[in-house]
Amino acid sequence: MVLKPIHSFIVILLLVLSVGDKISAGTEPEKEPVPAVWPEQFHALMLMNKSGSLEIVDLWYDWVNGRNFNIIQKQLGKLTYDLEWNNGTSFYYTLDASKTCRTVHFEVGILRPNWLDGAKYMGQRHVNGFLCNVWEKVEFLWYYEDVVTKRPVQWIFYTGREAHVMTFEVGAVLEDEKWQAPVYCFHNEKKEVQ
Known part of the structure; x- marks a missing residue:
């Protein structure tokens, strides 16, 4: 019978720890976005x-x-x-x-x-x-x-x-011929x- 309370305690502890990890991961500062490189x-x-x-x-x-x-x-x-x-x-x-x-x-x-x-x-x-x-x-x-x-x-x-x-x-x-400056x-x- 002693195993049930210990088992319940371990399950609750694991749940608390996993929620704590999610909370701490969510509080990390977000990286600033970087502008997209222009297409070639x-x-x-x-x-x-x-x-x-x-x-x-x-x-x-x-x-x-x-x-x-x-x-x-x-x-x-x-x-x-x-x-x-x-x-x-x-x-x-x-x-x-x-x-x-x-x-x-x-x-x-x-x-x-x-x-x-x-x-x-x-x-x-x-x-x-x-x-x-x-x-x-x-x-x-x-x-x-x-x-x-x-x-x-x-x-x-x-x-x-x-x-x-x-x-x-x-x-x-644009077609190549359009890139020519006039004479x-x-x-x-x-x-x-x-």
Whole structure:
């Protein structure tokens, strides 16, 4: 008969210990989320807003081939092209009758897929109907990523310019022939940017 109370005591002790383990495991601090690495190739349509000045940006990111392309439609304005290469060369041009082109050489190329490494986690915010994790990158940009899908929703530059991501197609690639800057871009003097 003495075994029954001891057996009951052991069962109760094991239950208490297992519940205690679950409670202590639940009180451990959660790790801060980290931003998703960008896919090596994607297409995004973005609405850009800076104090009411609106643009639609058709963004093609292609890390595999070392290139990034922003096709920019200003509200009721010109269609302009911003073609960037991983060697730091960027072409800013139009394809209309004006045939304008400016070539600029930067010290760095396009953003790496892991460009958000080291960003400071700022918590969660609701943005445009999405619950987002938010990071700050060197006081230059605030990046909002959907908690569920890990896709970018918005980023805000230190200047106040906002980029609202409308579509995000992983793996989409623009045809190679569209990546060629027009011939008149190669007759202009290059400008160095420090």
